[in-house]
Amino acid sequence: MSILELENVRIRNDADGRELVHGVSFALQPGGVVGIVGESGSGKTLTCRAALGILPEHFVVSDGRIRLDGQDVAGLTRRQWTALRGTTISAVFQDPASYLNPSLTVGSQIAEVIRVKRGAKRRAARERAIELLAAVRLRDPAVVYGQYPHELSGGMLQRSLIAAAIAAEPRVLIADEATTALDVTVQAEILDLLADLRRDTGLALVVVSHDLAVVAQLCERVLVMRAGEVVEQGRVEQVLHQPRHEYTRLLIEEHEAYGLERYLVAS
Numbered sequence: 001m002s003i004l005e006l007e008n009v010r011i012r013n014d015a016d017g018r019e020l021v022h023g024v025s026f027a028l029q030p031g032g033v034v035g036i037v038g039e040s041g042s043g044k045t046l047t048c049r050a051a052l053g054i055l056p057e058h059f060v061v062s063d064g065r066i067r068l069d070g071q072d073v074a075g076l077t078r079r080q081w082t083a084l085r086g087t088t089i090s091a092v093f094q095d096p097a098s099y100l101n102p103s104l105t106v107g108s109q110i111a112e113v114i115r116v117k118r119g120a121k122r123r124a125a126r127e128r129a130i131e132l133l134a135a136v137r138l139r140d141p142a143v144v145y146g147q148y149p150h151e152l153s154g155g156m157l158q159r160s161l162i163a164a165a166i167a168a169e170p171r172v173l174i175a176d177e178a179t180t181a182l183d184v185t186v187q188a189e190i191l192d193l194l195a196d197l198r199r200d201t202g203l204a205l206v207v208v209s210h211d212l213a214v215v216a217q218l219c220e221r222v223l224v225m226r227a228g229e230v231v232e233q234g235r236v237e238q239v240l241h242q243p244r245h246e247y248t249r250l251l252i253e254e255h256e257a258y259g260l261e262r263y264l265v266a267s
């Protein structure tokens, strides 16, 4: 059974009546990886936010269906959503610093997730948080535990945020431009980390990126979005080697300079 399934999802801004996402469908199996690519403003983040139950104010899923672990999310109360977020579905976004409280240590924020979402005692939560910091390959995890966000580099912050996102053992992790702000080497390390988490824990991934090389490296299937429409979707090798849509061809041309081939050959 799919862990996350979107069926013809449409998203509308009720403040002005505009529809911004015009029908997105995909099914993600446990341990699967789907990519979403497309130009800025094409509706990638709104689609993810709908799956997380965190659409901006006035935005609604106006049609279609979202199923999380088999459950239709349409009727969920705020409290039920809160219980699912972190434990079933979780996310990391660009700009990790803005998701951490600058006045609390990184470790205590991860431990808090484990206490609240998993009901762990203080000491067990601390131990688990240090394990997680090690799992995201931060050196000296016990030291990092006690550091404040401003003491860490962008790459270390993003790793810490991934640790927080997986702390309550979700089944699905959405990475929305999660590596975009990082330099190329760090970006590659974080992508490796995500691939390993998927392999080792069966975590399913939704990877949003404007960078086709990122999607080529990580994903099995990909959706190409433009202006709220999915113009093309399918297996990564198929879509990136034999694009059917002119827009996909343009995206690929733009990315050839970044060495897309190298990832396709490896996958």
Ligand SMILES: Nc1ncnc2c1ncn2[C@@H]1O[C@H](COP(=O)(O)OP(=O)(O)OP(=O)(O)O)[C@@H](O)[C@H]1O
Pocket (backbone or CB within 6 Å): 020, 038, 039, 040, 041, 042, 043, 044, 045, 046, 047, 056, 210
């Ligand atoms: N909070 C909001 N208020 C008003 N309009 C919004 C809001 N969030 C998104 N939109 C609009 O919805 C459309 C889709 O936005 P979305 O953020 O999903 O795009 P995106 O594909 O994630 O783009 P990017 O690659 O720049 O992140 C855009 O036209 C955007 O202006």
Ligand SMILES: [Mg+2]
Pocket (backbone or CB within 6 Å): 044, 045, 046, 176
């Ligand atoms: Mg976005």
